[in-house]
Amino acid sequence: GQTSVATMLLAGIALGALSGAVSGILVYIADDTQLRDLTFWGMGSLAGATWSKVVAALPIIGLALLASPMLAQGLNALALGEAAAGHVGIPVQRVKNTAILAVAGATGAAVAISGGIGFIGIVVPHVLRLASGPDHHRLLPNAALLGAVLLLAADIISRVVIAPAELPIGIVTAVLGAPVFLWILLKRRGDLGL
Numbered sequence: 001g002q003t004s005v006a007t008m009l010l011a012g013i014a015l016g017a018l019s020g021a022v023s024g025i026l027v028y029i030a031d032d033t034q035l036r037d038l039t040f041w042g043m044g045s046l047a048g049a050t051w052s053k054v055v056a057a058l059p060i061i062g063l064a065l066l067a068s069p070m071l072a073q074g075l076n077a078l079a080l081g082e083a084a085a086g087h088v089g090i091p092v093q094r095v096k097n098t099a100i101l102a103v104a105g106a107t108g109a110a111v112a113i114s115g116g117i118g119f120i121g122i123v124v125p126h127v128l129r130l131a132s133g134p135d136h137h138r139l140l141p142n143a144a145l146l147g148a149v150l151l152l153a154a155d156i157i158s159r160v161v162i163a164p165a166e167l168p169i170g171i172v173t174a175v176l177g178a179p180v181f182l183w184i185l186l187k188r189r190g191d192l193g194l
Contacts, residue, residue: 043169127146
């Protein structure tokens, strides 16, 4: 009943390869219009989001947001290690399963609407952790709020920088987020054993 980090990483690599293969098949059989839509969806954009798509994704994203306060204590304990969390009474496997399900569901629903918009979910929690500490009671809601603010700021930049055309938002977030993420990695190099 235990899931190791290595198993999860390998499963993620396998699922990523499978998703890439399915995307490749869709690209291969697509006509010109569909190919253009797939290409822009892959780069990420909020332009294709409609209220019907948002309403369809809202229950999944809403459940993940509702679950986050209930996960905060368990995630705080897991930061000390699985053994320590288990010794203080945290149901480690249940917390891990719930967190993985919530994150995967919310991420999948958001990507289905907007395509791949990277670095917001990687950079925001790390910046907040450096600024305000690791307590998940504050970190989770603040990350959701700051992530939304940064996404809207990136969307504004993507619509203004080459107006009247629109730059895909995934390009903007990658250009802005990759250097910040590299800075965080270099700053925490000793902690990560690099």
